[in-house]
Amino acid sequence: MHEIDFPSDVQATLTIDLGRIINNYQNCIKLAGDTKCAAMVKADAYGMGIAQVAPALFHQAGCKIFFVANLVEAIKLRQYVPEAVIYVLNGAFSEHLDYFVRYNIRPVLNDLKQIELWAKFENSDRPQCAVHFDTGINRLGLSPKETTFFIGNTDLRRQLDISLIMSHLACSDDPNNPMNKQQRDDFRAITHHFPNVTASLANSGGILLGSDYHFDLARPGLLMFGGDPRIAPRLSPIAGNIRPAYHISGKILQIRRLEGGQSVGYGATWTAKSPRQIATVNIGYADGYLQMFNNCGLAYIHNTMVPIVGRVSMDMIAVDVTDIDPNKISTGCDVELLGEHITLEMASEVSNLSQYEILTGVKERYQRIYK
């Protein structure tokens, strides 16, 4: 078959504003009181595309340190930022050690087994490493018992070349949760044993908790893309002019008039009480627009906020457009589902999905545009 020519404007569109990601990153540094910031770009840069986001941050925003979840993500990232420092959060396993050397990737060591493995890994080009101390989230990282053992074992510590120590906050989205202070204090106590090593605690939520959470290096993720990590209700807007870098839009496929009593969509979960105009739009849960938006999602068309009615289908949603002047709306019209007018915070509040899940939920089917 000859070269394939795809029409544009057929599928729903995800537009990613790299300029805003760069601005948001720089605002993260300000919000963190000029603390150095790494960029969290796991999960394909939160769905926004690591191939585009990482080089933009490296070359245009001066970000030199990146975190990803696993070694495959790290090896992909290495193509896009050959000179950056890259950390793998999931750590190192014996069958993959050579990859860390070949692609100059640093593991975040999460338990004594990984530490011993790395300590015994004899290779003149072995990269530096990070050590993750768990202070309460209980996912990855040295337990308190392992932490005490490791701090006291100077032989073992000497065999590593530690460039970073870190921990991870469990409840940073809730500024009033007492666990934040406990984790901060426990991590601070650990840092005293590593006076010359970079210390990192704050994710996006941690950045907003204040200067005693910032240590030497912050690790923003959601904030870079324009989300607000704090759980609702938020008392104040984010300082520092963080703006949405994401925009998701669909197109109207068809507009139909419903009489009162007629229902819409699978399971007939929504019934018109009076005659309504219903627009069918080309986005569905197979794009990542999930069924948690059934009968509660919002759409923005021609300066008007309108409700999604019925269930989200695999490839379509139905929007009640009765309130929009019929002369201003037709097949092919743009419909914003996420962006400037329907922010992640709003979408999260109506759907009960987390902002993180909405953002990383974007799927391959979108037509992607970078600007």
Added chain:
Amino acid sequence: MHEIDFPSDVQATLTIDLGRIINNYQNCIKLAGDTKCAAMVKADAYGMGIAQVAPALFHQAGCKIFFVANLVEAIKLRQYVPEAVIYVLNGAFSEHLDYFVRYNIRPVLNDLKQIELWAKFENSDRPQCAVHFDTGINRLGLSPKETTFFIGNTDLRRQLDISLIMSHLACSDDPNNPMNKQQRDDFRAITHHFPNVTASLANSGGILLGSDYHFDLARPGLLMFGGDPRIAPRLSPIAGNIRPAYHISGKILQIRRLEGGQSVGYGATWTAKSPRQIATVNIGYADGYLQMFNNCGLAYIHNTMVPIVGRVSMDMIAVDVTDIDPNKISTGCDVELLGEHITLEMASEVSNLSQYEILTGVKERYQRIYK
């Protein structure tokens, strides 16, 4: 950069059994009483991979007719099955007409505007088309009023070359819903006006509703991949030996002992009541394993069903493995999240996600294996 070498077994794994998809498709034909079946392969074949699934169905299962949602999906599909009949459910729009000719794709015409557009489209290679009559789902398709007009307009009908008429059931997942019979009867009445045209009503749910729903062509989707479209509680297992074609597994990254009172994960939503063994596994919502599984998901390890505890993270889940013999479990162990032991039906029941959403939710990050 030289050729990149990715390690295996780093990311969670999605295994797709093409043999089972073929068997399930053939069982769909039996369930539909030997009615001919097309294959619904929109949304990248429900997430299972259209590049692999479509040729397997075409060459090994004898499936010659395929449906996708939009024109981009159709053009991709054309590469994989050059000789198949391909229908686009979203219909035809003026700016894309030439693509239908170039790639020999048939539109499903959804309203009078599309019908008139296609009728006036002068091209000696214009493909045949389908017409979609809405009988109650109110998403796409000719309204009852348009249907009456179109049936009576023999001139317009003569200008089209209709290969298929279709409608779509709104409530086929609920055999007791009276809407099913109403839609069937309305569609039957329409078919009488098109005596020589193939008629299609039944999706997977419709196939299970019985022979008077089958008409000339069924359009299975979920059943082919091993899901059961009927809402719970199901009174009987599916006849015809439909089996899961999907298998999702992760690997244990770390195992830790928790004391009573310690919590797990973001928001500390789960607290151990007694000492527990907790395994952290390399799958999260960025893989498509959604947060609806928070504190209710199931994992299957070493012949034992165990609970997911705490929130699903972007890249990880925590599993309570206390009930598994500690000698049989370690870092690197396989963990089934979906498949033979945790079917789509079970996953759907614990999470309240639809089976369709769980299946199509699978994301790019999985290591994919076809067998």
